[in-house]
Amino acid sequence: MMHPAVCALGVLALTHALPSRGSSRINPSNATYVLPQSDPNPSQRAAEIAIDRAGYLYGPPLLGNNSFFPTGPLGNQRVAADIAVFTANASYITESIEKEAGPVEQAIMSAGGFKNLSSYELLYKDQWKLSNPGRVAPGAFTNYTQDLFFSMERLSVGPFSTRRLHPSKDALPFPVDAATVKKLSGKTLADLHQSGSLFFADHSYQAKYSLQPGRFAAACSAYFYIDPKSGDFLPLAIKTNVGSDLTYTPLDTKDDWLLAKMMFNNNDYFFGQIFHLANSHAVAEIVHLAGLRTLSARHPVRAFLDRVMYQAYAIRPVGSQILFNPGGYFDEGSAVDHNAVLSFVNQFYPSLAGRFQQNYFSTFLKTQGLIDCTYGPPLKHFPFAEDAGPIVASIRKFVTSYVYSYYPSLNLLNGDLEVQNWIKESNTAAQVLDFPSAPLDHRSTLIDILTQMAYLTGVNHHVLNSNAPSELSGTLPFHPSAFYKPIPTAKGVDDLVAFLPSLNQSMKQVTLTLRFNRPTLPEEHGELVDMFSASSFLGGQPQGVQQAKDVFRNEMEALGAKVEGKQFDERGLSQGMPFVWKVLDPRRIPFFLCV
Secondary structure, eight states, X not given: OOOTTOOSSOGGGGTTOOOOOOOTTTSOSSOOOOOGGGOSOHHHHHHHHHHHHHHSEEEOOSSSSOSOEEXXXXXXXHHHHHHHHXXXXXXXXXXXXXXXXXXXXXXXXXXXXXXXXXGGGGGTTTOOTTTOTTOSOTTTTTSTTSHHHHHHHTTTTSTTSEEEOOTTTSOOSSOOOHHHHHHHHSSOHHHHHHTTOEEEEEOGGGGGSOBOTTXXXXXXXXXXXXXXXXOOEEEEEEEOOSTTOOEEOTTSOHHHHHHHHHHHHHHHHHHHHHHHIIIIIHHHHHHHHHHHTTSOTTSHHHHHHHHHTTTGGGHXXXXXXXXXSTTSHHHHHOSBOHHHHHHHHHHHIXXXXXXXXXXXXXXXXXXXXXXXXXXXXXXSOOHHHHHHHHHHHHHXXXXXXXXXHHOSSHHHXXXXXXXXXXXXXXXXXXXXXXXXXXXXXXXXXXXXXXHHHHHIIIIIHHHHSTTHIIIIITOTTTSOSOBSSOOOSSSOOOOGGGGSOOHHHHHHHHHHHHTTOOTTXXXXXXXXXXXXXXXXXXXXXXXXXXXXXXXXXXXXXXXXXXHHTOOOOTTSOBTTBSSOOOTTOTTTSBSSOOO
């Protein structure tokens, strides 16, 4: 990427200087937000925008070739201030982990270590009461060997890597023994494909990543299918794409098949964690940065963006310094090293993760063939859509009220030079991928943009990160971040523990996932339910916005109570899954890009 308006001052040079955020240009409090054509002080407003435009510059991307990162005098100040807030927010979880880790390790050593797969439950059972009060998902240790558990993770904790194969536009990626497919599904592979019942997840690109010494991983591709009789979403086959390139199915031995599912989970966990970096952080940041350079702090759109982008610019520099640096937290526990992170971002940011409109909630799921599919049967259960959909709908309802409160007439939108400059800037200097084109001539388009920004910061991010890894997607033994024995070149394994991390390495994985938690959010009013409740945001807003906030908050409270009340039904399932997934409780997840 070219780097227009790049300032030579290093982004991290001021990370220990903690500037005040009291400037009215940065975070107006109790101010009246006003469109530029109605501002009684247009010359002062123009001068302030000029200062912002000179102070917020586009710096080089961080953590791969993704979006520009803020630099310049004001950009560096904002990054430093966000890092200070992030550090304060992270202090509780850091201290809690340090306090609780010792007793966990001692309890496992007293039990004789990991003797079998069941022993890994000792890492979690009755532990981490401060660090992970949400606990591990019910069913995680009793049901993880079930195929339905594995497949339904693709529709809940990891919903972005699996797509339905189109009967005519997609070729079959790999063959599977015909008799095996027939015995499992009652159909041929071609039948499943032609009926629109076959799904595919592909992590074969990970085969090119270098492995760290003594650690191993596959690069799995997998088929899933809708069972013609039960309607269940089930796994069909997993291909390793390394070594002997074995293809596993549920008809293999119990240990072979379980290892195959673990190998896929290892790849999918890597995908989810780095995809979220390129999909939520990098995208939301660059759209906001374009707004910082074009919108007055008095502009209602700027107020909205500033609110949802709370502390946002801390994550990539902190990640560069302690997580994805050579020898950092990622290198300590992963099969691949930090260079794989950069390679992933370089590949997926321009092709998928960084594309703004393509990743609208419904648009993405339709493109993947997961909802509203016209060429195959519907999914019987889709927990991610079931939980996230109502949240996105409530966000959109608030945003619609917000936009119409300031733009009751389309002429006001057409005549708003600041918001038009923001759209133009996003498409040119900021190089936002797949952003709505200029000019902005429909209020519905602005509603789409602001809804997506709130979705990225308040929903999308937390499906993959925040408390999700410690509650399920990063838990052992089913989701190891590395294997410690070479990937088999032949079937017939009989000791899965030998492949899994030692106590020391397990503690590194567990404590890293816990670092993403923010258990004190309710006390700090940083949860999604309070996304639009801050006085610094509401001050000076029209009455319609105040009322819309109340509606949004009430809806989030109701959704949270519904999520909290989830339990197993008479079949031992919750939303069609053999585990209870409570990650997207609006009263527990942040409204912002917390980590």
